[in-house]
Amino acid sequence: MNDQDIELRDSIIKIVKDVTRCSDVDKNTSIDNLPQWDSLAYISILGEIEIKYEIEINENNINNFKSINSIFEIIKKERN
Numbered sequence: 001m002n003d004q005d006i007e008l009r010d011s012i013i014k015i016v017k018d019v020t021r022c023s024d025v026d027k028n029t030s031i032d033n034l035p036q037w038d039s040l041a042y043i044s045i046l047g048e049i050e051i052k053y054e055i056e057i058n059e060n061n062i063n064n065f066k067s068i069n070s071i072f073e074i075i076k077k078e079r080n
Contacts, residue, residue: 005076012071015052019044030067049075 001009009027017025020036031037037045046065050057055078057065064070 005072008075009068009072011052012049012068012075015048016045016068019048025068027068030069032066045071053079055079 013025013027013029016029016034016037017023020034020041022034022036025034029037031042042065046057046062049055049065049071053075055075057074057078061074061078064074
């Protein structure tokens with residue numbers, strides 16, 4: 001993983017921490033292991049990602065916003 005990828009992943013972690021108000025978020029965090037990542041947080045995370053990275057998440061990817069890793073992969077794909 002290069003520096004740009006690490007920066008992207010860390011930025012996603014920060015967004016999830018801010019939205020969920022939970023400091024226990026890392027690269028392995030997912031909707032399954034963070035109770036604060038509820039439906040409202042899900043939508044807020046999606047919105048924050050779209051604003052920060054100036055991308056629009058398409059219908060196919062919306063349902064895959066379930067972990068730090070999946071969000072990371074979606075953003076990388078959308079930015080290319």
